[in-house]
Amino acid sequence: MSAAPLKEILALNRFDASRTEGFPEELAERVRRRSATFGASSVLFYEQPIEMVRAEGTYMYDADGRKYLDVYNNVPSVGHCHPRVVAAMAKQAAEINIHTRYLTKIVETYSERLLATYPEGLSNLVMTCTGSESNDLAMRIARIGTGAEGFIVTESAYHGNTALVTEISPSALKKRKPAPFVRTVPAPSGNDPAAVAASFAAHVEAAIADLRKEGYGTAALIVDSIFSSDGIYADPAGFLQPAVAAVRKAGGLFIADEVQPGFGRTGFNLWGFARHGVTPDIVTMGKPMGNGFPMSGVVTRPDLLQKFCEETGYFNTFGGNPVAAAAGLAVLDVIADEGLTENARDVGSYFADSLRNLKSRHVTIGAVRGAGLFIGLDFIGLEDGEPDTALSTHVINEMKKSGILIGAAGKYGATLKIRPPLCFSKADADHFTGVLSTILGNR
Amino acid sequence: MSAAPLKEILALNRFDASRTEGFPEELAERVRRRSATFGASSVLFYEQPIEMVRAEGTYMYDADGRKYLDVYNNVPSVGHCHPRVVAAMAKQAAEINIHTRYLTKIVETYSERLLATYPEGLSNLVMTCTGSESNDLAMRIARIGTGAEGFIVTESAYHGNTALVTEISPSALKKRKPAPFVRTVPAPSGNDPAAVAASFAAHVEAAIADLRKEGYGTAALIVDSIFSSDGIYADPAGFLQPAVAAVRKAGGLFIADEVQPGFGRTGFNLWGFARHGVTPDIVTMGKPMGNGFPMSGVVTRPDLLQKFCEETGYFNTFGGNPVAAAAGLAVLDVIADEGLTENARDVGSYFADSLRNLKSRHVTIGAVRGAGLFIGLDFIGLEDGEPDTALSTHVINEMKKSGILIGAAGKYGATLKIRPPLCFSKADADHFTGVLSTILGNR
Numbered sequence: 063m064s065a066a067p068l069k070e071i072l073a074l075n076r077f078d079a080s081r082t083e084g085f086p087e088e089l090a091e092r093v094r095r096r097s098a099t100f101g102a103s104s105v106l107f108y109e110q111p112i113e114m115v116r117a118e119g120t121y122m123y124d125a126d127g128r129k130y131l132d133v134y135n136n137v138p139s140v141g142h143c144h145p146r147v148v149a150a151m152a153k154q155a156a157e158i159n160i161h162t163r164y165l166t167k168i169v170e171t172y173s174e175r176l177l178a179t180y181p182e183g184l185s186n187l188v189m190t191c192t193g194s195e196s197n198d199l200a201m202r203i204a205r206i207g208t209g210a211e212g213f214i215v216t217e218s219a220y221h222g223n224t225a226l227v228t229e230i231s232p233s234a235l236k237k238r239k240p241a242p243f244v245r246t247v248p249a250p251s252g253n254d255p256a257a258v259a260a261s262f263a264a265h266v267e268a269a270i271a272d273l274r275k276e277g278y279g280t281a282a283l284i285v286d287s288i289f290s291s292d293g294i295y296a297d298p299a300g301f302l303q304p305a306v307a308a309v310r311k312a313g314g315l316f317i318a319d320e321v322q323p324g325f326g327r328t329g330f331n332l333w334g335f336a337r338h339g340v341t342p343d344i345v346t347m348g349k350p351m352g353n354g355f356p357m358s359g360v361v362t363r364p365d366l367l368q369k370f371c372e373e374t375g376y377f378n379t380f381g382g383n384p385v386a387a388a389a390g391l392a393v394l395d396v397i398a399d400e401g402l403t404e405n406a407r408d409v410g411s412y413f414a415d416s417l418r419n420l421k422s423r424h425v426t427i428g429a430v431r432g433a434g435l436f437i438g439l440d441f442i443g444l445e446d447g448e449p450d451t452a453l454s455t456h457v458i459n460e461m462k463k464s465g466i467l468i469g470a471a472g473k474y475g476a477t478l479k480i481r482p483p484l485c486f487s488k489a490d491a492d493h494f495t496g497v498l499s500t501i502l503g504n505r
Numbered sequence: 506m507s508a509a510p511l512k513e514i515l516a517l518n519r520f521d522a523s524r525t526e527g528f529p530e531e532l533a534e535r536v537r538r539r540s541a542t543f544g545a546s547s548v549l550f551y552e553q554p555i556e557m558v559r560a561e562g563t564y565m566y567d568a569d570g571r572k573y574l575d576v577y578n579n580v581p582s583v584g585h586c587h588p589r590v591v592a593a594m595a596k597q598a599a600e601i602n603i604h605t606r607y608l609t610k611i612v613e614t615y616s617e618r619l620l621a622t623y624p625e626g627l628s629n630l631v632m633t634c635t636g637s638e639s640n641d642l643a644m645r646i647a648r649i650g651t652g653a654e655g656f657i658v659t660e661s662a663y664h665g666n667t668a669l670v671t672e673i674s675p676s677a678l679k680k681r682k683p684a685p686f687v688r689t690v691p692a693p694s695g696n697d698p699a700a701v702a703a704s705f706a707a708h709v710e711a712a713i714a715d716l717r718k719e720g721y722g723t724a725a726l727i728v729d730s731i732f733s734s735d736g737i738y739a740d741p742a743g744f745l746q747p748a749v750a751a752v753r754k755a756g757g758l759f760i761a762d763e764v765q766p767g768f769g770r771t772g773f774n775l776w777g778f779a780r781h782g783v784t785p786d787i788v789t790m791g792k793p794m795g796n797g798f799p800m801s802g803v804v805t806r807p808d809l810l811q812k813f814c815e816e817t818g819y820f821n822t823f824g825g826n827p828v829a830a831a832a833g834l835a836v837l838d839v840i841a842d843e844g845l846t847e848n849a850r851d852v853g854s855y856f857a858d859s860l861r862n863l864k865s866r867h868v869t870i871g872a873v874r875g876a877g878l879f880i881g882l883d884f885i886g887l888e889d890g891e892p893d894t895a896l897s898t899h900v901i902n903e904m905k906k907s908g909i910l911i912g913a914a915g916k917y918g919a920t921l922k923i924r925p926p927l928c929f930s931k932a933d934a935d936h937f938t939g940v941l942s943t944i945l946g947n948r
Contacts, residue, residue: 143600168534191635195667225644370545
């Protein structure tokens with residue numbers, strides 16, 4: 063893994079926020095203020111950043127009153143500022159907000175409701191605050207549970223930001239390779255669906271053999287089951303099975319990182335792993351869990367959690383507080399009552415078909431793939447058919463001018479990452495498709 | 506660091522939550538439900554746990570309507586369910602709640618307000634979600650900034666729950682010592698105030714020498730500047746200076762963990778390190794920052810953050826969202842408008858004096874020490890003057906029966922950890938002191 067070239071960073075729509083050249087003075091001043099406090103960590107979207115002031119459903123509004131269709135944000139997953147989630151948080155925050163060393167009814171209710179969505183055996187929950195905390199904890203549970211040290215992840219994986227989790231997030235490392243106990247495998251892609259599973263399993267098996275040879279052993283294969291950072295690879299459903307079997311044969315665990323696909327996004331059921339017909343040993347959750355309230359969780363088997371707790375204390379002050387439970391419960395209710403999993407399936411399928419139809423008019427559109435409301439669309443060069451990072455960057459910035467927010471993914475940042483709130487409608491999809499076609503013109 | 510004996514765990518008032526013997530049936534059922542979901546990670550306070558349903562100011566209320574004076578919780582630091590914080594969160598959550606890659610005014614306002622409370626040079630802020638995330642990030646910044654690997658912490662330190670931070674949290678490790686790159690030093694205590702600084706510095710110097718010898722070098726000395734987990738050691742203010750000087754001479758950094766002492770608790774200004782007349786290289790914040798909203802932060806020098814960001818990407822999805830900023834801003838406003846730092850100083854000083862006065866009537870009370878509203882009170886054996894863990898446990902459970910919530914700290918769990926919300930009154934202090942005296946009786 064070498065340093066990401068500048069063009070890749072640009073393609074991912076992330077800009078050093080100390081630039082102010084050419085900005086209107088008021089915006090330049092805002093950017094300077096922000097840069098003065100956030101320093102080198104100030105990264106903003108778009109060549110010219112946007113100040114957002116309001117959001118509702120699938121729309122966000124900037125300081126000038128401009129409206130943007132949000133096709134990017136998966137945290138406000140049941141819709142920006144959903145009134146039921148906001149009301150539930152506000153009510154609970156006014157009543158009591160305390161850690162989990164006292165009993166509070168709403169926390170028990172939420173834990174039971176959430177665990178009821180999981181396959182048998184996955185019956186214990188540890189509540190945390192961020193997806194990073196969940197993956198960090200999952201890695202520790204896996205190491206203590208197996209006695210092995212090694213992890214297998216995909217080449218452009220991103221699993222979070224703690225010291226340990228950064229080691230299994232090659233896409234976050236700028237100047238060096240992941241730690242010696244990590245092996246990367248290519249994302250599961252290919253034109254022959256039947257070969258995808260076998261090829262992915264073969265790479266995982268090679269990684270297992272190498273980890274064994276180097277004395278690390280395999281603690282776990284950890285994947286985002288929709289492979290977001292790699293460029294979104296969802297099909298054929300089931301392709302994970304042989305790789306998971308290989309890991310288990312080697313004494314390792316399978317960790318499903320559901321931070322991206324979880325909570326209905328893939329349109330199958332609540333969980334991305336379910337599409338693949340596998341039951342993980344550990345599942346991690348994050349972003350959409352509280353529709354913006356900072357909450358996350360780890361679900362695992364009681365025997366694994368028991369073994370972990372015998373070795374080390376684990377307490378998360380904010381994790382599992384009653385306000386998180388209230389927000390999380392409202393999210394589950396809204397997903398059920400508004401049929402958002404079904405909406406993700408129906409609108410997602412309609413949306414992907416519409417995008418595929420565009421291919422006949424635009425030769426720069428390569429593969430369109432995904433599941434539910436998580437769709438990847440590759441841009442390819444007119445002449446060479448190779449990933450076209452420049453075009454991806456161009457489209458993202460032009461779409462912003464047309465009032466649509468979208469980002470990129472994949473090794474080259476040449477894949478549109480289409481990941482709107484789950485209340486996205488067919489009319490929203492039509493709007494996106496029409497604008498994309500206009501921007502591409504005769505390309 | 507060997508495994509913590511059972512008595513220590515009990516003294517810290519943490520009980521395996523699978524026990525239900527002797528509980529009323531309704532409570533037993535609640536505990537079973539909770540244990541079924543949280544599994545081995547279900548830890549509850551008190552021999553017989555409490556179901557809490559409501560909280561306000563310095564009081565919490567259980568399911569039977571019983572009222573408890575809260576002398577333990579430092580997260581709801583400006584008072585449980587403070588209406589200004591709740592209203593600010595609710596208003597912002599209904600308007601917009603998005604990550605930091607768009608500009609939002611309230612996030613900039615909060616960052617500027619918070620940084621204005623820091624000494625010159627500490628001018629950059631990274632917003633995170635938990636104290637653990639802050640300390641994990643601080644350790645990474647220190648390693649990249651110094652090129653060294655080693656950390657120095659106190660013997661019973663607790664700095665959080667990620668894989669890396671657990672290594673510098675000896676009090677969380679049940680069966681093994683911290684990692685090889687960690688050196689522990691005794692908490693800075695002693696009867697001769699003048700000797701405390703020299704003794705602490707000497708231990709730190711020995712740790713530096715050992716880390717050098719073993720090839721790790723010293724990345725940082727990291728301390729909670731009120732030494733909470735060690736048993737609360739605040740005096741004499743300034744004792745940190747020689748140790749910090751020694752670390753800097755060795756090329757290392759000083760990280761002040763303000764998760765416990767921060768936001769006015771010590772009654773000096775907002776920050777515990779300020780009492781010691783030192784300016785840290787990195788400061789981490791957590792618990793009281795959002796009065797229960799999950800938020801935290803790292804403040805550091807621009808040069809250190811710059812160096813870190815050149816090596817690695819760091820993005821925190823929930824960190825620095827507008828709802829966190831709204832909660833954080835309300836907390837700063839309430840601290841200022843209600844004079845809570847001054848209240849911590851005045852009531853804290855009155856409270857500590859009252860507790861010291863109790864010593865003449867109760868020989869089991871050893872040292873009383875602290876700063877502001879963070880006070881440690883040692884229980885000592887009638888005959889041997891040694892830490893009396895059993896008495897501490899007894900007092901904690903008896904106080905609960907009398908409607909007062911309190912916990913323990915220190916290597917032996919024999920120190921009462923007195924750490925109420927900052928709106929604690931002299932009447933609250935009198936109530937606590939009176940009940941404590943009654944429980945101790947003629948001891």
